[in-house]
Amino acid sequence: MGQQSWSFTDYFGTEHNFGIYHGEESGHLVCYLDNSIMHINFAIKDDYQFSFFMEEELLIFKIKKINESYEYSFELDxxxxxxxxxxxxxxxxxxxxxxxxxxxxxxxxxxxxxxxxxxxxx
The missing domain is CATH 1.20.5 (Single alpha-helices involved in coiled-coils or other helix-helix interfaces)
Incomplete structure (x- = not known):
């Protein structure tokens, strides 16, 4: 299972935590922001991305499939x-x-x- 988290300080100086749980076999994805579930999706077995706002910041989460494993990235747009x-x-x-x-x-x-x-x- 892919688990990862990122800490992020927004424009106003508030620290946030974004994390994911991704079942690499099932493809089930759960994303949370500051310990609250914000996104659930099923059968994510290929490249995938979604954007969301945290306060006034637009953020992008990406999953990239490389061979049989996944690479996760979290970036500010x-x-x-x-x-x-x-x-x-x-x-x-x-x-x-x-x-x-x-x-x-x-x-x-x-x-x-x-x-x-x-x-x-x-």
Whole structure:
């Protein structure tokens, strides 16, 4: 039986636990989030995935069949257009602008200092 769990801290800093029980012979799948069953499916014997929200985070759970065994993955979806992902992208864009402005100001200060030193030496 495939059993696995992942700990995850959401955007707001709350820790969550996601886990699965997967009967590799029967294919029965039980997924739980923070000790509450959230998904049950039967006869999962091939590749499978499902998405769900935890708070405002969109998460994806995947099962990939490799030969006679299974590989499980649990990941955060940062690409889909969810309100939180839009907010993240806006924050990233604003941070890039702040960094660029900081670099430009630093370069201007260096240029001004160089000008003052050259003028003083002349």
């Amino acid at each position: 940062k690409e889909s257009q969810t309100p939180l992902n839009v907010k993240r992208k806006t924050e990233e864009k604003n941070n890039k602008y702040r960094i660029m402005i900081g670099i430009i100001i630093a370069l201007l200060i260096l240029k001004l200092l160089a000008y003052m030193i050259i003028r003083k030496l002349s």
